[in-house]
Amino acid sequence: MRTFSLLKGLPVIVKSSGNKIGDVYDISISNNGMVKGLLIKKGALFKKMLFIDIQNITSFGQDGVMIEDSSKVETLKNSADYTFDSSHKLTGKILMSSKGEKLGLLEDVYFQEELGTIVGYECSDGFFSDITEGKRVIKTNEPPTIGKDTIIVNVNEV
Numbered sequence: 001m002r003t004f005s006l007l008k009g010l011p012v013i014v015k016s017s018g019n020k021i022g023d024v025y026d027i028s029i030s031n032n033g034m035v036k037g038l039l040i041k042k043g044a045l046f047k048k049m050l051f052i053d054i055q056n057i058t059s060f061g062q063d064g065v066m067i068e069d070s071s072k073v074e075t076l077k078n079s080a081d082y083t084f085d086s087s088h089k090l091t092g093k094i095l096m097s098s099k100g101e102k103l104g105l106l107e108d109v110y111f112q113e114e115l116g117t118i119v120g121y122e123c124s125d126g127f128f129s130d131i132t133e134g135k136r137v138i139k140t141n142e143p144p145t146i147g148k149d150t151i152i153v154n155v156n157e158v
Helices: 127-133
Strands: 011-014 020-029 035-042 048-053 057-060 065-067 073-075 094-097 102-112 117-124 136-139 150-153
Touching: 020 048, 102 136
Parallel strands: 011 065, 094 150
Antiparallel strands: 011 020, 020 035, 035 048, 048 073, 057 065, 094 102, 102 117, 117 136
16 A cells, blocks of 8 residues: 555566656546555656556655656556546645534545555644644545546545
């Protein structure tokens, strides 16, 4: 299990050649709350956005993401359904339980790398609350309902 914040900025490396494709910039999340793939930023001056399907990733290491070959990398043609930090971003949206309880603002997601399943959400109640009480992790086994203003989840434990 991994959080997006630990993944962001890691290099994406081709196992067969050792070449670096780029760095993880964001994740692509489908309408049903599954991680579809990674958005990769390539280049220093003229940045190019690339997409790698989660099924084409060989392994998620502590210091990098490995793929088998560069032919699985696609140029990002259209924007993803949802992302974490770029267009259609989920960060900062209100997270609510299906029973109508406000859980906080979405800060991060926990997902299973092999399946792309989101299994938890890290929430914030604000800067001072985070310092005194810490951030909350909301666990769930079911996909969320993602709306324009809020994300609704069925909560396992709060």
